[in-house]
Amino acid sequence: MTEARPRPSATSEFRRVAQLLRDGIGDGTYPRGERLPAATVLADDLGTNRGTVERAVRTVAAEGLLTTRKGSGAFVSRILERITRRSGALLDKQSGEADGTREAVDAELRAMGLVARRFPSVRTERPPQDVALLLGPKQSAKKVLASETRVYAAAAEAPPADPGTPVELICTYLPLDVAGGTALEHHDPGPMGVRGRLAELGHRPSEFVETVLVRAPSDEEAEFLGIDVDNRVIHLTQTAWAGGRVVAVTVTVLPASLWSLSYQWTAGA
């Protein structure tokens, strides 16, 4: 029987600890990028035990304020604001054949003192089932061109060796009869993005459908994005139509706590 200790907390203990962590991150007690005191130390300081601290850390980490690294510690996230990803009709009109969303995101990051670092790669493979359905029955069983880009955001003054924080995982799937043997297959998309290359090939998309859903990350996504299963990702699927057929399906996976999405449109006549 332990000594009776006053427990004034009306709510649960781990939530109280979680709030202390949020407050400490907010007011700079725990500066961004820095390591938190070890769980045993925190437990001691806060008059609780390690299990409760771990639970609180998990809760706050799920909100994107912390990142934990096994064997190393819990670190305050370097990016605590949300990045806005703009998309939709008005944006497309402004940017013509370029990728307006990408331009807007780059501008967003710049305003936050960050730069995007993109690592593109191309491969040929069978698309995931949901993508295959969107590409149409003719493509369902075929391999397609998969153009993947991993995006990091780094402080503008960071050394090139530091890739920064992983923020985005983009994969565009293109039917081989659209993209096979073209520039899309051998080069990274370049400044105009995949959409610009499609336009060059006479497949300038005229209609877009974008679906948004929130789900738990797969193990691979969690590893790349540096998050764990308590976190959530935003799963975007953009379907691009040209000439009455689907010419590209782009899947974008974002850590949900790091982003906000923005769509704008006019009511039309």
Add this chain to the structure above:
Amino acid sequence: MTEARPRPSATSEFRRVAQLLRDGIGDGTYPRGERLPAATVLADDLGTNRGTVERAVRTVAAEGLLTTRKGSGAFVSRILERITRRSGALLDKQSGEADGTREAVDAELRAMGLVARRFPSVRTERPPQDVALLLGPKQSAKKVLASETRVYAAAAEAPPADPGTPVELICTYLPLDVAGGTALEHHDPGPMGVRGRLAELGHRPSEFVETVLVRAPSDEEAEFLGIDVDNRVIHLTQTAWAGGRVVAVTVTVLPASLWSLSYQWTAGA
């Protein structure tokens, strides 16, 4: 719709149990709406202990497959598919002055064998800060008309006494000089929605901006939506412009696991 789920990890026990629960829900071993065996029983059956089972249940509940009720049990969710919420330029064109998104959601639910039950209420209050900013500097400190609707989805054949599953929390904020003393103040929005009423008043919105972000629910939201802090909500903010000014800001809060959003637009000339 198929979507990635966390894979059955070989490493940790609670993930194994979580996967067993997902499988049992998927194959009908635990039918929707039914109670799960008690945590102590599950722990015994699966050769583990109660703490691990509770953690697994929490994990699966955070994915929206389970709802727990203290003192009563853990129940399989009645709605396991996602509801699609369509929005954007093309939809607006089709539905004229009516609320196209609402019509589309109703159709979605019908196709799922569900009906939406809406409980509207109107009050006058100071808007939350983010809404006040959108309404413009002149409105920032003023009270505005807040038209709130709580939406439930019930099985089509359910008795009227059963309100069903809470699925949506909508609140439209209108400046008093737009809505004061009008039909908006005294009646529920009716079949045309707030947007239709605005059009009647000569404030037919011409431009829309909709932002999407994912966050933890507030305590009040968690209570209404029947979720807990491990779950996430989608927080939508739609700003409607007419005649060069903001005439309405609508905040929609959705359980993230229950919905998918869909936007569509054309590339324009």
Add this chain to the structure above:
DNA sequence: GAGTGGTCTAGACCACAGA
């Protein structure tokens, strides 16, 4: 090898639901 987070276990107490 020491320190760290991740996890599992077993036991305890509580608040709540329902017969």
Add this chain to the structure above:
DNA sequence: CTGTGGTCTAGACCACTCG
């Protein structure tokens, strides 16, 4: 009153990182 989930505790073992 009994059964339920929610939580806290204390101790243990593991895998990982880093000096």
